[in-house]
Amino acid sequence: MSAVVTHASVWANAPFDPALAEELRSLIARLDATQRLWLNGYIAGSIDALVQAPAAAAPSGPPLVTILYGSHSGNCEQLAKQIGNALTQRGLGFLTLDMLDCRKTHLQEARNVLVVVSTHGEGDPPERALPLHELLHSRKAPKLDHLKFSVLALGDSTYERYCETGRQFDARLEALGAQRLHARTECDVDFHEPAQQWIDAVAEELLRANPVQAPSPQASSPVSSLLHFAAAANRPAASVANAYTRKNPFEATVMSNQRLTAPGSTKDVRHIELSLEGSNIHYEPGDAIGVVPKNQESDVGALLGVLPFGAEHPVTVGGAEVSLRQALLDHFDIGLLTQPLVERYAAAVNTPLLTQLLAAEDSTALQRYLNGRHLLDLIQEHPPENLDAATFAQLLRPLAPRLYSIASSLRATPDEAHLTVSLVRYQSLGRERRGVVSGWLADLEDQGEHDLHAPVYLQRNPAFRLPASNDTPMIMIGPGTGVAPFRAFLADREASGASGQNWLFFGDRSFHSDFLYQTEWLDWRKRGLLHRIDVAFSRDGAPAAPKTYVQHRMHEHGRELFEWLQNGAHLYLCGDAQSMAPDVDQALHRIVERHGSLSSDEAAEYVLDLQRQRRYQKDVY
Amino acid sequence: MDMPRRFDLSRPLSELHPNEQLKFDSRYLRGTLQEGLADAITGAISDDDTQLTKFFGIYQQDDREVRDERRRARLEPLYQFMVRVRLPGGLCTTDQWLALDALARDSANGSLRLTTRQTFQFHGVLKRNLRRHVQGIYATGLDTIAACGDDNRNVICTANPLFSTAHREAGETARRLGAHLLPRTGAYREILLEQPAADGIDPAAEEEPLYGRTYLPRKFKIAIAVPPQNDIDVYAHDLGLIAIVQDERIVGYNVLAGGGMGMTHKIAATFPRLGDIAGFCAAEDVIEVAEHTMCIQRDYGDRHDRSHARFKYTIEDRGVEWFREELARRMGKPLSEARPFHLDSSGDHYGWQQGSDGRWHYTLFIENGRVADTDQHTLMSGLREIARTFPGAFALTTNQNLTITGITGSERARLESLLRQHRIANDDHHTGLRRQSMACVAFPTCGLAMAESERYLPALIDKLDASLRQAGLAQQPISIRMTGCPNGCARPYLAEIALVGKAPGKYNLYLGASANGDRLNALHRENIGEQQILETLQPLFQRYAAERQPNEGFGDFVIRAGVVPAMPAGRDFQR
Numbered sequence A: 001m002s003a004v005v006t007h008a009s010v011w012a013n014a015p016f017d018p019a020l021a022e023e024l025r026s027l028i029a030r031l032d033a034t035q036r037l038w039l040n041g042y043i044a045g046s047i048d049a050l051v052q053a054p055a056a057a058a059p060s061g062p063p064l065v066t067i068l069y070g071s072h073s074g075n076c077e078q079l080a081k082q083i084g085n086a087l088t089q090r091g092l093g094f095l096t097l098d099m100l101d102c103r104k105t106h107l108q109e110a111r112n113v114l115v116v117v118s119t120h121g122e123g124d125p126p127e128r129a130l131p132l133h134e135l136l137h138s139r140k141a142p143k144l145d146h147l148k149f150s151v152l153a154l155g156d157s158t159y160e161r162y163c164e165t166g167r168q169f170d171a172r173l174e175a176l177g178a179q180r181l182h183a184r185t186e187c188d189v190d191f192h193e194p195a196q197q198w199i200d201a202v203a204e205e206l207l208r209a210n211p212v213q214a215p216s217p218q219a220s221s222p223v224s225s226l227l228h229f230a231a232a233a234n235r236p237a238a239s240v241a242n243a244y245t246r247k248n249p250f251e252a253t254v255m256s257n258q259r260l261t262a263p264g265s266t267k268d269v270r271h272i273e274l275s276l277e278g279s280n281i282h283y284e285p286g287d288a289i290g291v292v293p294k295n296q297e298s299d300v301g302a303l304l305g306v307l308p309f310g311a312e313h314p315v316t317v318g319g320a321e322v323s324l325r326q327a328l329l330d331h332f333d334i335g336l337l338t339q340p341l342v343e344r345y346a347a348a349v350n351t352p353l354l355t356q357l358l359a360a361e362d363s364t365a366l367q368r369y370l371n372g373r374h375l376l377d378l379i380q381e382h383p384p385e386n387l388d389a390a391t392f393a394q395l396l397r398p399l400a401p402r403l404y405s406i407a408s409s410l411r412a413t414p415d416e417a418h419l420t421v422s423l424v425r426y427q428s429l430g431r432e433r434r435g436v437v438s439g440w441l442a443d444l445e446d447q448g449e450h451d452l453h454a455p456v457y458l459q460r461n462p463a464f465r466l467p468a469s470n471d472t473p474m475i476m477i478g479p480g481t482g483v484a485p486f487r488a489f490l491a492d493r494e495a496s497g498a499s500g501q502n503w504l505f506f507g508d509r510s511f512h513s514d515f516l517y518q519t520e521w522l523d524w525r526k527r528g529l530l531h532r533i534d535v536a537f538s539r540d541g542a543p544a545a546p547k548t549y550v551q552h553r554m555h556e557h558g559r560e561l562f563e564w565l566q567n568g569a570h571l572y573l574c575g576d577a578q579s580m581a582p583d584v585d586q587a588l589h590r591i592v593e594r595h596g597s598l599s600s601d602e603a604a605e606y607v608l609d610l611q612r613q614r615r616y617q618k619d620v621y
Numbered sequence B: 001m002d003m004p005r006r007f008d009l010s011r012p013l014s015e016l017h018p019n020e021q022l023k024f025d026s027r028y029l030r031g032t033l034q035e036g037l038a039d040a041i042t043g044a045i046s047d048d049d050t051q052l053t054k055f056f057g058i059y060q061q062d063d064r065e066v067r068d069e070r071r072r073a074r075l076e077p078l079y080q081f082m083v084r085v086r087l088p089g090g091l092c093t094t095d096q097w098l099a100l101d102a103l104a105r106d107s108a109n110g111s112l113r114l115t116t117r118q119t120f121q122f123h124g125v126l127k128r129n130l131r132r133h134v135q136g137i138y139a140t141g142l143d144t145i146a147a148c149g150d151d152n153r154n155v156i157c158t159a160n161p162l163f164s165t166a167h168r169e170a171g172e173t174a175r176r177l178g179a180h181l182l183p184r185t186g187a188y189r190e191i192l193l194e195q196p197a198a199d200g201i202d203p204a205a206e207e208e209p210l211y212g213r214t215y216l217p218r219k220f221k222i223a224i225a226v227p228p229q230n231d232i233d234v235y236a237h238d239l240g241l242i243a244i245v246q247d248e249r250i251v252g253y254n255v256l257a258g259g260g261m262g263m264t265h266k267i268a269a270t271f272p273r274l275g276d277i278a279g280f281c282a283a284e285d286v287i288e289v290a291e292h293t294m295c296i297q298r299d300y301g302d303r304h305d306r307s308h309a310r311f312k313y314t315i316e317d318r319g320v321e322w323f324r325e326e327l328a329r330r331m332g333k334p335l336s337e338a339r340p341f342h343l344d345s346s347g348d349h350y351g352w353q354q355g356s357d358g359r360w361h362y363t364l365f366i367e368n369g370r371v372a373d374t375d376q377h378t379l380m381s382g383l384r385e386i387a388r389t390f391p392g393a394f395a396l397t398t399n400q401n402l403t404i405t406g407i408t409g410s411e412r413a414r415l416e417s418l419l420r421q422h423r424i425a426n427d428d429h430h431t432g433l434r435r436q437s438m439a440c441v442a443f444p445t446c447g448l449a450m451a452e453s454e455r456y457l458p459a460l461i462d463k464l465d466a467s468l469r470q471a472g473l474a475q476q477p478i479s480i481r482m483t484g485c486p487n488g489c490a491r492p493y494l495a496e497i498a499l500v501g502k503a504p505g506k507y508n509l510y511l512g513a514s515a516n517g518d519r520l521n522a523l524h525r526e527n528i529g530e531q532q533i534l535e536t537l538q539p540l541f542q543r544y545a546a547e548r549q550p551n552e553g554f555g556d557f558v559i560r561a562g563v564v565p566a567m568p569a570g571r572d573f574q575r
């Protein structure tokens, strides 16, 4: 077995003297797979980080190629492996690095960098790519004149900022002095073919520039395969790829649609149970279900009512010709406006008012304009005078599927997927507005005879997974619908008899009306599965009192929380990305700082380390 | 008398009802309440603790109407607490009224409920507000100790304690009895008031010299009547005291032992019972008599079967003669011969009455004791304004009504105009039936309710009123009482007409109690709905109008007319 290259920072912080550290290292290297598996569980997952080895970091200096991947749902990670295989075939040495593990020195030593990265959120880098993204865009960014690179960008063209992260890496690497080895390739959801083309092209390019070299066995390091084995052995039913996609969704039967919030609540949150029977969809706790949307007939009707084109007028979408009505129903987002859409519209329809708004230095007026305004409003305010239907359709943005965290476990409820859907509804410009998909789901009522169906597909989320070991403690922070995957986690742990300690933080507006799944948490607490649960309800205090959120509860129990982390706990965060997640993240840093007696930099490093070890996982939206 | 002591305090706990062990282990009612109140995941406290908080006037309930809906929503029941105030004699200052009124709106469901034991109940107090609520009550100089639980309950007396010297003395006795028999545990202070134990309290000391660790087998109720009024239904309580008044002063009390109302449908061993007259005690001995009576029940009451644990069953089983002897033994002297007395009615006297000091008192009819603002009237706001305008005292009656006390002759018009302004003055159009009506709380809060009561009786009376008017009986006082179950919280078995819930929309109809509360009624129809209730009562009203003798009450009439038999004794009630 080749020498195990260990993660420097882990050893640096480890409470061992150098001799003991060396002994431990060689000891680990001597263990066989089963022994490591056992040890891995025994020291609660952190062994992953101890032995996580850059695949080909042979002691003989920097690798020829550094494959840098930034992935959230695993596509780019998978492609990084494919790249590795292509390089191996050609006898080229390489190092594969998760962006989270990439240090400045890696870049400074690298010679050829292949970036494969996806875009998430609203054009944001995947969570684990953030530190590197920040580094490159900061004043601390290294000079990269010595470096050649190419970017493979993954994305989804139904999002407004298509492949944004890949584009940014591409532009930034160039700005830092690196030379493009090969042009950037952008891949839409059907990424396999264009990605393979890019891989082959880049590999050939590299081979041409760096001929020779005998095939290297290091490319498939026993360590990394061991790790995969360890992870797989602890996971339930191995993921089976399934045929259903957003373009070809599975028509899942809606078995129940139950309101979870009590009357009087300011929210309407639904528990929706889907039957996956016959789909062969095998999800894991942490995964999400994508729901393929369709606009409401009435909304489309209202829009057609104000448009100067006939409903049956043909327009082209994705190469095919359909009626305008059909296109508006199935293909275009006719809800909220986005800046690019308004830009396109303003350019096509000559409207001084909009142009002015877009040109303004200060974007607050534009933001105010966009807030709560739908396509219908835009068209009423600025009719598309000299446009035809086809041109008009080209301005619109595609209707993207909506994701919902799965709130159930196949082990507990085979063939079912439960969702926790918060109905989006609000008033704006004097109209009652409803979210396209959440509104549609909430309206699914049992009408007796007819089965209700929802077009769905599985969205894997490998970055949000239960600890590999059953006895690893875990802390789950999930206010609002963010609690959904934790219901899946607990159901799964119960079904598998996992003995790890479980601690849930939940928050919402009102205890009496918004305590999602309250009786289930109570049951699980009584049965000893849920060891701790702390809740915060923001609107239950006196009107003048400061509001309480989950991060306040975390602070109150900061000492124990830190102790849990010290004992190897995994920490999960799910829910609102805008304000909750940053606040909770802040709280976590402060807690680590305070109870670990660390400086704020050290605390940041501690948290980053948790992320590297995949002990701190986020799924925020 | 040698009766074997089978299930009383002399037996080991293991042979007794589980509640006895629970009380014993509770460290004088502390239980795990502290932890339970701190548990933010549930609006409830532990099952065991719900038994213990009763001793502090606190009942865990839930809104039964939303139970099912919440279960489906995976939410626990809408847990909330009923909080009952200790108000011996029913007298409160207007400042206290204002404070409680504010608490009702601030940390309860926005209404006040005047009870059949002349005190206040709050409904809908959430766990997180519970301490604040109780502390708010305490800040007004009141508390909630022993308003429920296996202890001596709110001592009631004829309203209103400010009416005459004798009434004042009765009220004073009620207060003294209440204070004397109050549980002494520090749990209330520590857990609910959050006041640390005062220095110098010996933690090892017996906290309950009177009660001991297991308190009483069951609740214990004392009531004082000032004849000729029997508004308090003196026969219906564990210990009834009838004031014997000479030259306007109370010289002593006739002692009645073993009254009570509650029963279980169809279980003949349970029954309402009228107290037995045991003798007379001098005024200065009354505290001692009450204490010994309660302690006799403490020692001899059934602690095995809680449906047989009231004093009425101890008296029924052992006889009043045994009680007289046991009491004499403990007192060191016997009771003397009961004095003659006369009771004329069990209702309240509405409207203006002049007290012996020349001041005026206005007794206001409050339908089923619910003080709230509605579309019809602004009762809660009105009473608030009256309390501000006429500082002094309000007296609660045991018929769920309210007396505004101490008004001078010149202020009367002002009060009347306020009452009219809020549309709450006694309504001359009310029939005598409505004025003599009472209903217990029942749905949605009472966990024991089988049928509607408070929310339903007014509508039923609307329907009965029509036939009463037709029969020319609009002003005839006829008492009607409804309860949602046979526990008898509105003392239904002493009403001329009683409707006792069996199932949603279904009631047993009892007829034939006396108008002054000294005879139980008897079952006439079983398990009937509204239509049959109306069809049964309407012809009886007509017959009564046509055939009654001068001054003959409806209850007496139905017996003379052979509609029901006169109920001889409680033990025959369900036979």
Ligand code: SRM
Pocket: B059, B061, B082, B084, B114, B115, B116, B117, B118, B119, B120, B121, B147, B153, B154, B218, B221, B236, B259, B260, B261, B262, B263, B310, B369, B400, B439, B440, B441, B442, B445, B446, B447, B448, B487, B488, B489, B490, B491
């Ligand atoms: C509020 C009140 C009725 C009203 O409309 O005013 C009331 C309401 C309740 N009574 Fe009562 N009782 C009330 C006077 C009575 C009376 C009348 C009296 O005391 O003069 C009786 C009959 C007399 C007697 O005790 O025999 C009475 C006999 C009961 C019983 C049956 C007791 C028995 O031993 O037979 C129960 C059930 C129990 O204790 O198990 C009961 C239990 C209850 C409870 C606490 C239900 C429970 O145990 O869960 C009710 C709360 C309902 C709610 O939501 O508010 N209540 N209860 C009265 C409060 C009195 C007070 O301020 O203390």
Ligand SMILES: Cc1cc2nc3c(=O)[nH]c(=O)nc-3n(C[C@H](O)[C@H](O)[C@H](O)COP(=O)(O)OP(=O)(O)OC[C@H]3O[C@@H](n4cnc5c(N)ncnc54)[C@H](O)[C@@H]3O)c2cc1C
Pocket: A288, A335, A336, A371, A372, A402, A403, A404, A405, A406, A420, A421, A422, A423, A424, A425, A426, A427, A428, A434, A435, A436, A437, A438, A439, A481, A482, A484, A619, A620, A621
């Ligand atoms: C990984 C992931 C997991 C998710 N998991 C869940 C989940 O478990 N449960 C869940 O409910 N959702 C979840 N979501 C969110 C979900 O996918 C949808 O975004 C959400 O349901 C809204 O979709 P919609 O079609 O109903 O609303 P849309 O028609 O898309 O409208 C939503 C938009 O309306 C706008 N809006 C909302 N309120 C206002 C207002 N008051 N004023 C002005 N504008 C407003 C906002 O811009 C918002 O983005 C998840 C998202 C992701 C990415």
Ligand SMILES: Cc1cc2nc3c(=O)[nH]c(=O)nc-3n(C[C@H](O)[C@H](O)[C@H](O)COP(=O)(O)O)c2cc1C
Pocket: A070, A071, A072, A073, A074, A075, A076, A077, A117, A118, A119, A120, A121, A122, A123, A124, A126, A154, A155, A156, A157, A159, A160, A161, A162, A163, A164, A189, A191, A403, A621
């Ligand atoms: C919540 C979410 C948000 C996304 N946002 C964008 C986006 O703004 N722009 C884009 O081009 N693609 C977006 N995508 C698409 C992903 O980039 C695409 O699915 C990619 O294949 C994921 O690769 P990964 O599994 O390596 O993370 C989004 C996907 C998800 C699930």
Ligand code: SF4
Pocket: B440, B441, B442, B443, B446, B447, B448, B449, B450, B453, B483, B484, B485, B486, B487, B488, B489, B490
């Ligand atoms: S009589 Fe029955 S229903 Fe009515 S309040 Fe009492 S216990 Fe509840």
